[in-house]
Amino acid sequence: MRDSAKHQGLRNQLVEVLKQKGIVDSNVLDAIKRVPRHLFLDSSFEDFAYQDKAFPIGAGQTISHPYTVAFQSQLLQVKKEDKILEIGTGSGYQTAVLVAMGARVYSIERQNELYKKTSALLPRLGIRPKLMTFGDGYKGLPNYAPFDAIIVTAGAPFIPQALLGQIKIGGRLIIPIGDEVQIMTELIRINEKQFEKHEHGDFKFVPMLENKN
Numbered sequence: 634m635r636d637s638a639k640h641q642g643l644r645n646q647l648v649e650v651l652k653q654k655g656i657v658d659s660n661v662l663d664a665i666k667r668v669p670r671h672l673f674l675d676s677s678f679e680d681f682a683y684q685d686k687a688f689p690i691g692a693g694q695t696i697s698h699p700y701t702v703a704f705q706s707q708l709l710q711v712k713k714e715d716k717i718l719e720i721g722t723g724s725g726y727q728t729a730v731l732v733a734m735g736a737r738v739y740s741i742e743r744q745n746e747l748y749k750k751t752s753a754l755l756p757r758l759g760i761r762p763k764l765m766t767f768g769d770g771y772k773g774l775p776n777y778a779p780f781d782a783i784i785v786t787a788g789a790p791f792i793p794q795a796l797l798g799q800i801k802i803g804g805r806l807i808i809p810i811g812d813e814v815q816i817m818t819e820l821i822r823i824n825e826k827q828f829e830k831h832e833h834g835d836f837k838f839v840p841m842l843e844n845k846n
């Protein structure tokens with residue numbers, strides 16, 4: 634599959650849909666306009682890649698809705714060169730959006746099949762995260778901490794304590810919390826011990842699971 638003027642046209646339409654749904658961060662919208670989402674999906678989904686829908690990506694997982702990717706990316710308040718930890722690489726689409734926004738991205742995936750597939754795909758598309766690794770996101774990446782922001786792209790039953798300690802003071806964690814339905818939760822690190830919490834509505838993610846598979 635390649636990227637064409639037709640795909641670019643569909644991406645421009647998707648950006649309009651995301652604006653109507655309330656996404657305002659121009660860095661996010663610009664990244665969505667540039668990242669060819671169809672190349673992160675099986676070719677059978679090519680015609681639908683720019684609809685605001687989730688699709689299967691293998692290993693029982695799904696690529697998030699473009700709106701969800703845009704919403705989480707907006708909450709992250711990414712500045713150029715920010716060091717960002719992503720839990721749940723999956724298809725690599727969210728990773729690619731953050732890289733397009735100028736972030737230095739470290740991404741963890743617990744499904745070996747997806748880790749292998751996506752760590753081969755991104756360099757082929759010319760997308761270079763700082764690090765892609767096979768591991769358990771509940772542990773974060775202590776050797777690379779602290780991060781300006783951490784994004785979790787799977788539904789977590791609770792806040793993983795290890796992640797809180799890996800956020801810079803003034804940085805934030807964006808994490809969907811809950812079982813059947815998750816509340817998009819933002820935790821800003823005020824100082825060594827204190828966090829400020831904001832909630833941003835209901836979403837539905839595949840579960841964040843412990844250990845590697």
Ligand code: SAH
Nearest residue numbers: 696721723724727742743770786787841842
């Ligand atoms: N950002 C991805 C979303 C994929 S779905 C995309 O846009 O395609 C969520 C992903 O989180 C799945 O690939 C799942 O395997 C992964 N995941 C679940 N629990 C995890 C954990 N503890 N550590 C790392 N990845 C995890």
